[in-house]
Amino acid sequence: MTALSVRGLDVRFHGQALVTGVSFDVGAGERVGLIGESGSGKSLTALAIMGLLGDGLAAHGHVLLDGEDLLEAPERRLCQLRGDRIAMIFQEPATALNPTRRVGAQVVEALRTHRGLRHRDARRAAVELLERVELPDPARSARLYPHELSGGQRQRVVMAMAISCCPRVLLADEPTTALDATVQAKVIHLLDRLVDEQGCALVLITHDLAVVSQTCDRVVTMYGGHVVESGPSAAVLDAPRHPYTAGLVATAAAVTLDGPTPTGRLPSIPGSVPADGRFPSGCPFRDRCERAVPRCTEVPADRRDGERVVACWNPVPAGARAPAGEPGGERPAEPGPPGPGPTGQGGPR
Ligand code: SF4
Incomplete structure (x- = not known):
């Protein structure tokens, strides 16, 4: 049974879109991992769900808690629901x-x-x-x-x-970031047990893909305020299809499992999340993407394959595993139509 349903959630700051069209569901007893670099929109999404956005930020869309739309609820009703039916664990317990x-x-x-x-x-x-x-x-x-x-x-x-208060939905925003490694494992294990005991729906925001892989049933990747990939965590993390998820997985695998590549360098995703939050038009990842094709200047349409959804014009081929050191894996398999590339120089970079 769906406890939390987020549908077409937008967050804007004085008209600037920071989160766009975010949709996902979390069932009772289910754990969903929200992944992506800092600045991808994960925490803003969680704050919008809780109705805790700061001044100048406005949320639109639908956040349904057992069918009740929290974005329609008056502040008085939200105060009743927060800490009772929906609760959040913040990154820094001291604050x-x-x-x-x-x-x-x-x-x-x-x-x-x-x-x-x-x-x-x-x-x-x-x-x-x-x-x-x-x-x-x-x-x-x-x-x-x-x-x-x-x-x-x-x-x-x-x-x-x-x-x-045995909430129906628990959001945990990087709950172990401020803790040392041994304590992190214990806290995640405890969180996992509490969710089991209470049967609540968990949204776990984390950078730690190992935690997602061990703890979460499903994973949602965010970049530039958009959901770029979602699906069962085992399937997504084993064979990511969005180049950004593939980059995250390759980097995490090199750090935790495989070590540096033969060149002696750790793989990383080219570039960085824009500090001013201004992502390119069309696909927000296109100025960092090694699989970009001319069509990436348009907003990618969702491709669905069973429970998996990927928003990309040129995803990593199904079943391909992105090797460490090559985020995005092989070069484009589905070239787009001729025309100017994302850099205006023609073709994929
Ligand atoms: S291939 Fe295109 S649509 Fe897909 S992530 Fe890269 S830039 Fe975005």
Whole structure:
């Protein structure tokens, strides 16, 4: 059963499109990984879903939580839903917690606000929650301030607050980025277990493709504020079809598995995400893409193959695995019509 359905979500800043036409569904108990470099629109998408966009940013489209459109809901209704039916774990736990209040009191407040518990019951439930997120000596830890806990312990407190009301949808935005490698693995394992126990829908935003591969049922790749590829995570990560996903996979594989290429260099995707957020027209990836063809000056249409969707005029051939060091794999197999290339010099670069 679909818990969250995002349909044609746009986010604009004073008219400039930052996120365009994002659509995906997450079922109850399902885990969807949202991947892409910083600046690809992942966190903005999550904030738009939560109704937490900053000044000047406006969201359009549909965000359906069990059929209720959050983009139509008044702020008062959103306040009821946030932390109750939909919750978010932020990247940096230190900023998600109030530094002047004991962590137990902050969990108690979440429980009293959303579950209407009496103070004594909320205190007992808070300690139980801190135990569930495996905080050492939870009764004692509840009396500490955030600065007295380690980064991993603070993130566990944030997770306890997020799950305190058994939300239907949990968004986790790079929940382990601020933590060291050993703590990261434990926090991801804990998140995975909590999702299992609660049966909620998880949207996991991460740069870590190994985590996506181990944790997520499906993956959605974003670039330039667009969804460029989506599908079952095993299929997408084993044989990515969008050149950008292929580049991410090749880079991750070289770093974590294969090591540098024979040239001694780690593969990388050419260029970088535009710092000013101004992507080229047509395909937003075309000035970095080694498979670009003349037609890439037009916005790519979605190609569907079962559960897989790829928005690309010249995708990596089905079944081909992009070798490390060559994001995008082989040269174009489906050349576009003659005409000026994306650089105005004709043909693929
Ligand atoms: S081949 Fe064209 S449409 Fe596909 S990612 Fe490259 S530039 Fe974009």
